[in-house]
Structure formats: C-alpha cells, structure tokens
Amino acid sequence: MLKRLIEIVGKENFTDQLEELVPYSYDASINVHRPDAAVWPESTEQVSEIVKFANEHKTPLIPRGAGTSLSGGAVPIQGGIIIDLSKMNRILEISIENRYAKVQAGVVCDDLNRALAKSGFIFPPDPASSSVSTIGGNVATNAGGIKGAKYGTTRDYVLGLQVVLPTGEIMQTGAYTMKCVSGYDLSKLFVGSEGTLGVITEVTLKINPIPRHAMTAVATFARLEDAGKAISQTMMSGVLPSVMEILDKVTLKSIKENTDIDLPDAEAMILTETDGYTWQEVEAQMEVVLNIFNQNHPISIKTAKDEKDRLDLWKARKSAYATLARASHSFVLDDVTVPVSRISDLLLGIQEISRKHGMLIATYGHAGDGNLHPQILYDEYDPNQVELMEKVEEEIFDLAISLKGTLSGEHGIGLSKANYMSLEHDPVEMALMRKIKRVLDPNNIMNPGKRALDK
Amino acid sequence: MINHLQLDDNRRKAITQCSRCGFCRAVCPIFDLTKRPITNARGKMILLKEVMDGKLPVTEAVAQALLRCTTCMNCTTNCPSGADPQEVIKAMRKELVGIGYDNLFRAMGEIVEKYGNIYGEQERQDWGHRKGKAPYVLFLGCVGTYREQESVAETIRLLDLLKVDFTMIEEVCCSGVLEDVGYQVKKGLAQHNIQEFQKTGAKTLITTCPYCYRVFKEHPAYRDLGLEVKHITQFLKDFDFEVKTEKRVTYHDPCDLGRHAGIYDEPRAIIRKIAPNFVEPRRTRENAMCCGAGGGFRGAFPKDSVKIARNRLSQIIEETGAEVLLTECPSCLHNFRNARRRQNIEIYNITEFLARLYEEGLANKKEAA
Numbered sequence: 001m002l003k004r005l006i007e008i009v010g011k012e013n014f015t016d017q018l019e020e021l022v023p024y025s026y027d028a029s030i031n032v033h034r035p036d037a038a039v040w041p042e043s044t045e046q047v048s049e050i051v052k053f054a055n056e057h058k059t060p061l062i063p064r065g066a067g068t069s070l071s072g073g074a075v076p077i078q079g080g081i082i083i084d085l086s087k088m089n090r091i092l093e094i095s096i097e098n099r100y101a102k103v104q105a106g107v108v109c110d111d112l113n114r115a116l117a118k119s120g121f122i123f124p125p126d127p128a129s130s131s132v133s134t135i136g137g138n139v140a141t142n143a144g145g146i147k148g149a150k151y152g153t154t155r156d157y158v159l160g161l162q163v164v165l166p167t168g169e170i171m172q173t174g175a176y177t178m179k180c181v182s183g184y185d186l187s188k189l190f191v192g193s194e195g196t197l198g199v200i201t202e203v204t205l206k207i208n209p210i211p212r213h214a215m216t217a218v219a220t221f222a223r224l225e226d227a228g229k230a231i232s233q234t235m236m237s238g239v240l241p242s243v244m245e246i247l248d249k250v251t252l253k254s255i256k257e258n259t260d261i262d263l264p265d266a267e268a269m270i271l272t273e274t275d276g277y278t279w280q281e282v283e284a285q286m287e288v289v290l291n292i293f294n295q296n297h298p299i300s301i302k303t304a305k306d307e308k309d310r311l312d313l314w315k316a317r318k319s320a321y322a323t324l325a326r327a328s329h330s331f332v333l334d335d336v337t338v339p340v341s342r343i344s345d346l347l348l349g350i351q352e353i354s355r356k357h358g359m360l361i362a363t364y365g366h367a368g369d370g371n372l373h374p375q376i377l378y379d380e381y382d383p384n385q386v387e388l389m390e391k392v393e394e395e396i397f398d399l400a401i402s403l404k405g406t407l408s409g410e411h412g413i414g415l416s417k418a419n420y421m422s423l424e425h426d427p428v429e430m431a432l433m434r435k436i437k438r439v440l441d442p443n444n445i446m447n448p449g450k451r452a453l454d455k
Numbered sequence: 456m457i458n459h460l461q462l463d464d465n466r467r468k469a470i471t472q473c474s475r476c477g478f479c480r481a482v483c484p485i486f487d488l489t490k491r492p493i494t495n496a497r498g499k500m501i502l503l504k505e506v507m508d509g510k511l512p513v514t515e516a517v518a519q520a521l522l523r524c525t526t527c528m529n530c531t532t533n534c535p536s537g538a539d540p541q542e543v544i545k546a547m548r549k550e551l552v553g554i555g556y557d558n559l560f561r562a563m564g565e566i567v568e569k570y571g572n573i574y575g576e577q578e579r580q581d582w583g584h585r586k587g588k589a590p591y592v593l594f595l596g597c598v599g600t601y602r603e604q605e606s607v608a609e610t611i612r613l614l615d616l617l618k619v620d621f622t623m624i625e626e627v628c629c630s631g632v633l634e635d636v637g638y639q640v641k642k643g644l645a646q647h648n649i650q651e652f653q654k655t656g657a658k659t660l661i662t663t664c665p666y667c668y669r670v671f672k673e674h675p676a677y678r679d680l681g682l683e684v685k686h687i688t689q690f691l692k693d694f695d696f697e698v699k700t701e702k703r704v705t706y707h708d709p710c711d712l713g714r715h716a717g718i719y720d721e722p723r724a725i726i727r728k729i730a731p732n733f734v735e736p737r738r739t740r741e742n743a744m745c746c747g748a749g750g751g752f753r754g755a756f757p758k759d760s761v762k763i764a765r766n767r768l769s770q771i772i773e774e775t776g777a778e779v780l781l782t783e784c785p786s787c788l789h790n791f792r793n794a795r796r797r798q799n800i801e802i803y804n805i806t807e808f809l810a811r812l813y814e815e816g817l818a819n820k821k822e823a824a
Contacts, residue, residue, distance in 0.1 A: 019516040020491065022505055023498035028475045040490060067492065068477045086490040108481070131481040325536035329471040 005039055005081070008049045013040040013087070024064070024082045030332060030380065031072030031415045035062065038082040044162060044170055044201040047083065051199060051445075052168030054081055058443045061166075063195040065106065065137025068129040070333050071414030073141060073194045077449040083199060085136050091115055092202065100159055100176055102204045105136025112205075121207045124151035127410070128321070136200045142192030144410035149235070149368030150242045150275075151208070153410065155191045162202035163190055166441035176204060189436070194412050195447040197440050211275035213282045214242065216310045217290060220266035220299040224248070227268035228344025230296040231367045234272070235340050237292060239285045243273035244368030248347055250354075251320050251362040251375075258323040261316050264299050268347070270367065271317050320364045321375075328360070330380035332389060332416070336400035337371040337409030349399040350374050359385075359392050371409035397423060413451040421452040457554040458512035466546065470507055472538035473500035479540065482529035484745040484763045485752070494523050496530035496540035503547060518556040521548050525763075526635055526750030527710040532741050541750070545635050552637035560636040560751055568641050571627030573597045573754075580604055582611050582623065589622035591690075592657035592682070594648075594671075596664030597628050599785035606788060606803070609810035610663055610687070616813050617694060621661065624651035629677075631670030636751040645676035652682055659683045661690050663806065665712035665784050666749075672716075686712060687806055688721040688783050696729050698812035704730035705777035706805075707767070707791070708743035709784030722783055725805055729812065730779075737774045744770070746782075748790040764794035772800055781805045 006014050015021070016037040025034045036059075041047045054061040060080025067074045076082060089106040096119045103112055109123070109130040116122055126145035127133055133143065139161070144153040160174025174180060174187040190197055221227040231244060247255075247269045256263045263269070270293070274285035286303070293301055304310045324331065338346045347363055350372075354361040365372035374396055378389040397407055397420045407417045407424050422430060430452070437444070437453045444454050462470070479496035480486055486495035493502070502520055505511035526541040534540070552558065566575040579600060593614065599607045614621055627648060630641040652660060660682040662668040668686045671677050706726055712718045719740050726733050738744050747753065747763025768791055771780060779801045782788055791802045803811070 015491075017516060019502060019511075019514065019520055020493045022511060023492035023501045026475055026501055028477060066477055066480055084490070084492075110481075129476065129478065132477055322535045322537065325474045326472075329468070329474075331474070 002037070004053050005037060005050065008046055008053070009039045009041055013042065014038075025075065027067045027069040027072060027074040029070050029072040029075070029414065029416055031075040031077065033075055033077045034079060035076040035082045036079050038084055040084050040087045042087050044164065047164045047199050047201050048168045048170055050081070050083055051164050051166060054445050055167055055443055058445060060448050061199070061445050062447050063136070063140065063199045065134030065140070066108075066129065066132040068133055068137070069141060069414060070335070070411045071408070071416045073412045073414030073447070073450060075415060077415055085134060085201070088201065094119070096121060098176060099178065099207055100204055101207050102202065103135050104202055105134060105200050107135045109133045109135060109138060116207055117210065120210050122210045123157060123205050124208050125154045125157065135203050135205070139191055139200055139203055140193060140195050141412045142410065144366070144369070144371065146245065146366060147242050148366055148371065148410075149244055150240045155188060157206045158187050158191050158203065159206055160204040161187050161190055161200055164199040164201055166198055166443070166446050174204065178206065192412065194414060194450055196437060196450055196453055197446060211242070212277055213279050214273050214275040214310070215282045215286045215303065215305055216271070216273045216313045217286060217293075217301060217303045218269060218271050218313045218316075219293045219301045220264050220269045222267055222297065222299055224267045224344045224347050226296040227270055228347070230270060230293050231343055232341045233292045233296070234289050235368065237288050239274065239288045241272045241285070241289060241368060242275040243271060245271040245317050245365065246343065246367035246372070247317060247320060247364040248351070248362065250360065251324070251364045252316070254323045254327055254362055255316050255319050258326060259319050261319065263316060266299050269316065271313065317364070320362070324362050324375050324377065328377035328379070330378050332376045332393060334374050334376070334393065334396060335365075335371060335409045335411040336374065336396060336405055336407065337369070338400055338403045338405030340368070340370045342403040342405065343367050343370060343372070345403055346372060346400065346405070350396060353392055353395045353399070357388055357392050359388055361392065369409070370405065394420070415450060418450060418452045456556070458514065459509060460506055460513060460550055460554065462507055462550075467507060469539065469543050470500060470503050472536055473497060473504070473540070474536040475501065476535055478533060478535055479530035482533050482742070482744070484525060484527060484529070484747055484767070485523055485759065487744075487766065488759060488763055493520050496534070496538075499524065499544055500538065500540055503543065513551065513554065513556065515556065518551045518558060521551065522558060522636070522751065522755050524750055525710070525745045525747060525752040527745030528714040529710070529742070529745060532714055548635070548637035558637055559755060560633065560638060563754065564633050564638050564641070567628045567630050567633070567644065571644065572601060573628055573632070574601050576601050582608065584611055584623050586624070587622055588656045589620050590657055591619060591621035591659050591661055592652055592655045593621050593623050594626055594660060594662045594667055596662065596667040596785060598789055599663055600626075602789050603785050606785070606807040607663070609807035610804065613806050613810035613813070616810065622655045622657065624648070624655065626651065629667045629670040631666060631674055632751060634674070640670070640674055640676045642676055649677065649680055652680065657682060659685055659690070661685050661687050663687050663783070663785060663804070665709050665716060665718070666786070669711055669716055686716070686718055686721070686783070688712070688718060688725060691806070692721040692724045696809060698729055698809065698816050700730050700779070700812055701732060702730070702778045703732045703734060703776060704779045704781060705734050705736055705771060705775040707736070707746065707771065707780060707782040707787060708740055709782055709787045710743070710745050710749055712784060713743055714741060722805055726781060729809065734775045734777060736771045738770070746787040746790045748786040753786070753790060760790060761794050764790040765796070768794055768798055768800070772798055779803065779808065781808055
C-alpha cells in the first residue's frame with residue numbers, strides 16, 4: 001500500500017505514522033476509529049489515482065476537509081485511507097458578471113467569502129465553522145447555518161461539481177448557468193452525500209450580492225408557546241427575516257451564570273435580523289416583525305441599527321456554544337429539524353425528556369427554518385451517563401420525527417444517526433439509496449459504514 | 456523508558472476541555488504551513504487525551520509533536536471551548552522530560568548555563584555605553600545582543616537622543632525560554648542578573664525583548680528583582696518625538712507582547728505619533744498571526760519557522776501595501792529579516808526605526824546648512 005501511495009502523492013504527502021493518524025481518528029463528534037494511512041493530494045489526477053488504487057484493493061477511502069463534522073461523518077470507522085483535501089485550496093475563478101465562483105474542494109469557506117467581499121458578493125451559507133470548514137466539506141454535508149430560512153443551504157448554491165467517482169473516473173456535473181435542466185441533476189446527488197459516493201474535487205457555486213443593510217432585534221418571552229407563535233406568525237407575515245434564532249432557558253441560564261451578559265429570566269430569547277438593499281426596506285420589515293413580537297407578550301425587546309449595538313445583541317447567541325462547552329467537557333450536539341410551526345412543541349418535548357431522565361439539555365438554533373441544536377451535557381467517563389445520553393438522543397429523534405421533522409437539518413447522518421435512518425425513511429427509500437450507493441461504488445470503498453447504506 | 460503519564464485532576468480537566476471543534480485550524484501558524492492535523496492544537500489535545508486515557512503510549516513521536524508549537528497562544532485566544540492548548544503543551548513538555556523524553560533543548564540549557572546565552576557565543580559586544588549607576592537599566596536579551604546588533608545599536612542611540620539616563624549590565628540569558636520547552640529557569644543566571652540590576656541602583660528595568668519582559672515580571676526566580684519592569688514600548692509611549700515619516704507603516708504584534716502580556720496600545724501610541732499613514736494588518740492585535748519564532752520552534756524547526764515568517768510577511772504586504780513593517784521584539788525582527796527575499800518592505804523594531812528617522816533628520820539639517 002505504502003509504496004504505491006507514495007508514488008502517487010510523494011513522500012511528503014503521505015503518512016502511516018501512528019501519532020499522525022490519531023487526530024484523523026476523530027471529528028467533532030464522539031466517534032473514534034483509526035485509519036491506516038493518510039494522504040494529502042494536490043491535484044484531481046492524484047485523487048483519481050488514489051481512488052483507483054483503493055478500489056483495486058477494496059480499501060476504505062474517507063474524504064476529509066476540516067474534520068469539523070458533528071456526526072462522525074469524517075471518522076474512518078472501518079479504517080482505510082484518509083484523503084485530506086486541505087492542500088487543494090485554490091480559488092480557480094471568480095466571475096462576478098456571471099455570478100459564480102469555482103474553487104478547489106479544500107478552499108476554506110471564509111477565505112472564499114473574503115475574496116468575494118472585494119466585489120461586494122458572498123456565498124451565503126454560513127456554518128459556525130466557516131473560519132475552517134472547506135467548501136468540499138460544506139458540499140458533502142450540505143452545510144447550512146444561521147441564515148437558512150432566507151438564504152437556504154449549500155445545496156441551493158451548487159451549480160456544478162468535479163467528482164472523482166469510486167472507480168477513479170473524473171466526472172464534471174452541472175453548468176456555469178443560473179438555470180440548467182439538462183439531464184439528471186447529478187450535482188445535487190453529491191450534495192450531502194457525506195463522501196459515500198465519490199470525492200468532490202472542484203465546486204462551482206452561485207454567489208449573491210451582500211445585502212447592504214441589516215437591522216437586529218432581540219426579544220425575550222416568559223412562555224415558550226408565545227415565542228413559538230411569534231416565530232410562526234412572522235414567517236406567515238410576508239416578511240422573510242435573514243436571521244431568526246432561538247435560545248431556550250437552559251442555554252440562557254448558562255450564559256447568564258458564566259458571562260457578564262445581562263439577561264432577564266425568560267423561557268426563550270429570539271434574535272432576529274432583517275436585511276436588504278435600502279434602509280427603508282430593512283426598517284419596514286423589522287416593524288412588521290416587532291409588531292408580531294409585541295402581540296405575543298414579550299418580557300423585553302431591544303433593537304440595534306449600528307454595528308456596535310448589533311454585536312451586543314449577538315453576544316448571547318454567540319456565547320451559547322462557548323458557555324455550554326465550558327459547563328461540561330462531554331456533550332453531543334444534534335440538529336433535529338421540524339416544520340417551523342412545531343418549534344415550541346419540539347422545545348417543550350426536549351425539556352420533558354431532559355426532566356424525565358435528569359440529563360441537562362440546552363437547546364438553541366435556527367428557529368426560522370425549524371433547525372434546533374439540543375446540546376446534551378453528560379460525562380463521557382461515566383458508562384451510565386453514556387448509556388443515558390444515548391437513550392435521550394433516541395427520544396429526541398423520535399420526537400422530531402413524530403412532529404413531521406427530520407433527524408438532521410445540517411450536520412448529516414454519519415455514524416451518530418445511522419441507526420435511526422429507518423425512523424425517517426421507509427424501506428423503499430432506504431433500498432433505493434443503497435442501490436444508488438452500489439451502482440456508483442460497487443466495492444463499497446467510499447466512506448463505508450455510514451448512514452446505514454451498506455446493510 | 457516510561458510510556459504513560461500520571462496526571463492530576465487539573466491537568467486532566469485542561470486536556471478534556473478541548474471539544475475537538477477544530478476552529479484552531481484557522482489560527483495555528485504551523486498548521487497553516489503543513490496542513491497536517493497533528494500540528495494544530497486540536498491534534499495535540501487529541502494525542503494527549505489518548506495518552507491520558509491510556510489508549511496511546513508516550514513515544515518519541517508524541518514528544519516531537521508537542522515540540523511543534525510556537526506557544527503563540529492564538530488557539531487559546533480563539534478557542535470556543537475555553538481550552539488553553541499552549542499552556543497544556545508547555546506543561547506536558549515538562550511532564551515528558553520528567554519521564555525521560557529529553558529534547559534538544561537539554562543541550563541548549565547546558566550551553567545557556569556555560570556561556571550565559573542561548574547561542575554559546577563567547578564574545579559579547581560592548582555597546583560602548585556607560586555602565587554603573589542610573590535611574591534606568593536597559594536589558595537586551597540574547598536575540599538582540601547576538602543576532603540583531605545593528606538594531607540594538609539604534610535602540611541605544613534613540614534612548615541617548617531622548618536623553619534617557621540609563622545604564623546597562625553584564626547581562627546573561629534570562630533563561631525563561633527553558634520553561635517553555637520542558638526545562639527550568641537557571642537560578643544561577645537569574646541571581647546574576649538580579650545582582651547586576653541591583654548594583655545599578657536603578658528603579659526601572661527596561662527590556663526590548665517581550666519574552667524577557669514576561670520572565671522578569673512573572674517568573675518566581677525573579678521575585679526579588681525589586682525593580683519596576685517595563686517593556687520599551689511602555690516606557691516610550693508618552694515621549695514626544697520630533698520626527699515623522701510619510702511612508703505607509705504597519706505593525707506586527709509579537710505574541711509575547713500582545714496575547715501573552717496584553718500590550719497592544721503602547722506600540723500603536725508611539726507609531727501614531729510618527730506615522731500618519733499607519734495601517735493595521737487584517738489579522739492584528741489579539742488575532743495577529745505568529746511570526747513562527749516562539750516557544751522553541753525556531754530552534755527546533757528552523758526551516759519551517761522561516762517559512763511561517765515568510766507567509767506572515769507576504770500576507771501583511773498584500774493586505775496593507777505597507778512600505779515599512781514595525782514590531783518590537785528581537786525574535787520577530789530576526790525571523791522576518793531572515794524570511795525576506797524579494798519582498799519590497801523595510802523591517803525594523805519601532806525604536807530602531809525612530810533612531811533612523813532622527814538620523815535622517817540630522818543629515819537633512821546638515822545638508823540644508
């Protein structure tokens with residue numbers, strides 16, 4: 001194995017040293033397994049040669065970007081070769097007049113946006129990890145973020161891909177145009193495929209102009225139901241906020257206890273933003289949102305127009321993860337998603353699960369698109385706690401599905417949710433997914449063991 | 456050799472504080488260069504967690520991995536989980552030395568002890584400045600004294616031009632860096648410096664090196680120093696300077712002065728007085744990228760260290776279009792100067808640049824006369 005891989009990528013781009021492989025055994029989830037080797041290809045041709053080699057030897061191949069996945073998607077659960085795309089990090093083309101950017105898979109999300117910002121443009125999906133996440137990883141997990149309700153997720157921006165198929169052939173999908181119905185939409189098949197169908201090496205993305213103005217508001221509520229109503233009524237009002245975040249009382253309490261941020265005792269906080277081309281447009285939209293908030297018995301409402309006040313209002317939301325990560329060194333961060341009108345039901349249900357099992361769960365997330373992040377705090381060194389955490393997680397998945405929701409809004413299935421796929425997908429759909437996987441990857445080399453695909 | 460570690464609860468807590476989010480990838484100067492996960496903070500915290508949990512034996516490769524850190528602290532500053540990887544790494548370097556994994560800095564410690572400097576140099580330049588008693592005493596540190604002599608000469612000239620009544624001592628290495636690479640401060644050297652300082656009768660100790668500044672301020676070996684310690688930018692921030700430059704000037708925050716000591720405003724206060732065309736790099740102050748010289752990294756991995764400096768230099772030039780890069784740290788200065796190839800930028804310590812401006816002013820006056 002060693003010799004051929006070194007021939008392909010060079011000695012400096014190969015490792016099978018145990019200590020170097022240890023960090024590749026993890027992502028940001030709780031899953032762990034050692035790979036056998038790792039390579040850093042520098043071109044699509046090298047990727048193709050690596051894939052051919054792996055296919056020939058039926059060796060698992062796990063494409064990896066920044067390894068920030070929260071689902072175990074990047075963990076080599078059956079060993080094999082990690083194919084780290086970090087060195088393929090060139091922005092190939094930015095065409096503002098045609099509204100697209102073409103990049104190699106290893107380009108970091110924020111680096112692309114910095115380059116686009118020079119022309120006043122942006123690739124809108126903004127996962128929390130955008131300072132490190134790679135575009136290839138964003139595509140492979142269909143990364144979302146805070147602005148999903150108005151601006152969608154990565155899927156909505158992928159115009160075309162270059163993919164190395166599990167047989168080593170190089171395929172170009174899609175077009176450089178805003179519209180394209182020429183053939184099956186194979187690009188979208190690879191969006192969110194979590195490395196199970198091939199290695200994404202280049203991505204052509206639609207880009208948007210950066211909205212010139214934004215206004216921010218924060219409201220707190222004494223009853224979760226009121227916060228839920230405020231959200232659904234806003235989404236029905238004709239105004240589409242660019243941000244609609246919610247934080248539950250456990251999250252708020254943790255922030256209050258661990259920072260100097262001044263917060264009222266509340267069941268929920270909503271952070272919202274409207275954006276647009278002119279101030280009038282932004283303010284008019286915010287007026288509608290604030291009216292709705294006012295009709296739903298808020299404890300407090302604050303608004304901000306300038307950058308300093310905006311940052312102040314964002315502070316609580318931005319500190320959620322940080323304060324919770326300090327509260328417990330072990331946690332699981334999920335991303336169940338429900339229809340927007342069921343947000344308060346989901347939150348109340350999670351609180352009930354938390355009460356029942358005596359396990360702390362803080363929930364916050366993107367209420368505007370129904371995507372919440374229950375963060376389950378436990379102790380990984382206590383086997384009872386681990387067992388309980390798994391039970392709690394299962395009940396949260398059951399709850400989300402019973403509310404007509406989904407297991408995953410933006411983190412992906414990976415390993416953590418693989419066992420629950422049949423909760424959401426009927427046998428016919430599961431069978432077709434497995435068939436697609438087999439057609440493309442007959443030797444099951446691409447990121448095997450994930451998403452219940454190789455059963 | 457022992458291949459496992461016994462760690463106390465505090466140390467265990469510090470290691471488990473990493474939530475493996477990987478956000479340190481964006482700020483680690485070594486990862487930026489190598490793209491190898493073992494080189495960033497998450498990679499090392501994972502290694503240490505496995506060692507702690509008994510899943511991975513301590514090996515020479517683990518010890519080597521821990522040496523690949525400039526202790527620039529950018530990961531700590533930007534860690535969403537509140538972990539302090541550089542502190543953990545420094546502590547674990549000591550633990551590993553403790554169980555027999557000596558590293559190349561053991562030899563450096565012996566050299567420091569024998570010669571009083573990190574380079575094993577036998578001849579120390581006498582700057583021609585007066586010794587003896589004065590209200591202020593200036594301490595230069597090894598890198599300035601032995602590798603950036605011209606810069607030091609200018610700094611001394613500046614203090615003279617500003618009529619600062621200062622003296623200098625027969626200084627030896629503060630030896631603080633040994634603490635960061637697995638070993639201890641040399642108490643004998645510390646005692647020598649303290650005695651020499653006290654002989655001068657000075658009330659204030661001025662350092663040009665931010666690292667020496669920290670050691671004098673923080674290390675228990677210098678507890679009995681009895682002098683107020685100031686970095687030279689703190690000392691000079693309220694001075695009026697009769698010189699100006701029209702050049703486009705930028706500033707690199709040394710990690711030891713900025714993130715480690717919290718001194719951001721003083722150097723800027725000085726620069727703003729003399730350079731109306733001052734422009735900040737994109738990554739600056741708390742988020743400034745490291746030059747690659749710190750934490751023993753330059754000594755252990757000189758080639759990578761210079762490459763990191765070259766990357767930082769290129770980014771600064773690209774982002775600011777500056778004609779002059781200022782800093783106030785002999786190590787940063789030395790690394791940047793070594794890294795410069797065809798890049799069209801002048802690189803100075805602030806104090807050195809000031810002295811040069813004064814000289815230009817004097818030369819122009821002569822010409823006019």
